[in-house]
Amino acid sequence: MFEEYRAAVQCLLFLSPEPLTTSELSRLSGLDADVVEYTIQQLRNIYSRESLGLDIVLLDGGWQMCTRPEHADYIEKVFPVRRRPLSHAALETLSIIAYKQPVTRLQIEAIRGVKVEGVLQTLLDRGLIAEQGRKNAPGKPVLYITTNEFLRQFNLQSLDDLPPLEEFKQPDKECLP
Numbered sequence: 001m002f003e004e005y006r007a008a009v010q011c012l013l014f015l016s017p018e019p020l021t022t023s024e025l026s027r028l029s030g031l032d033a034d035v036v037e038y039t040i041q042q043l044r045n046i047y048s049r050e051s052l053g054l055d056i057v058l059l060d061g062g063w064q065m066c067t068r069p070e071h072a073d074y075i076e077k078v079f080p081v082r083r084r085p086l087s088h089a090a091l092e093t094l095s096i097i098a099y100k101q102p103v104t105r106l107q108i109e110a111i112r113g114v115k116v117e118g119v120l121q122t123l124l125d126r127g128l129i130a131e132q133g134r135k136n137a138p139g140k141p142v143l144y145i146t147t148n149e150f151l152r153q154f155n156l157q158s159l160d161d162l163p164p165l166e167e168f169k170q171p172d173k174e175c176l177p
Helices: 002-015 022-029 033-049 069-078 088-100 105-112 117-125 148-153
Strands: 054-059 062-067 129-134 142-146
Touching: 002 022, 002 033, 002 062, 022 033, 022 062, 033 054, 054 148, 062 069, 088 105, 088 117, 088 142, 105 117, 105 142, 117 129
Parallel strands: none
Antiparallel strands: 054 062, 129 142
């Protein structure tokens, strides 16, 4: 019977472009949630024990089948990486959005001290951020948030995995020699 459960969960995860929660997997497969969780853990154990190229990871509250990072060289032979790395400005803007979301363009510009329209477009084009409605303020500015693609690319399960902001604060000038 486990083989049937395993096949059902594997198929659903393989076909889904987005993470699926345990309750979604339960609904789609007709299995109880605890059976889904057990099946996922057994699959993960099999993938790990057999040193397979796949894994099932928890991403933003949902499960997703993905390739193991150590096999990236093989993946790039089929799907060559075409993207250039993010610029310093894009990484800085993305960091602000990740920690302050939802946030408006004007709030980001106030923190960075420069215009960010082009950078925001780049991040939107890459699917790292998305618009999450509008702020209830004059002009109804767009609110920006990070996406599941952001979590995937930075290997985070959720925003809770971001390091605390205190780690990035610079020491007081009085403390410097």
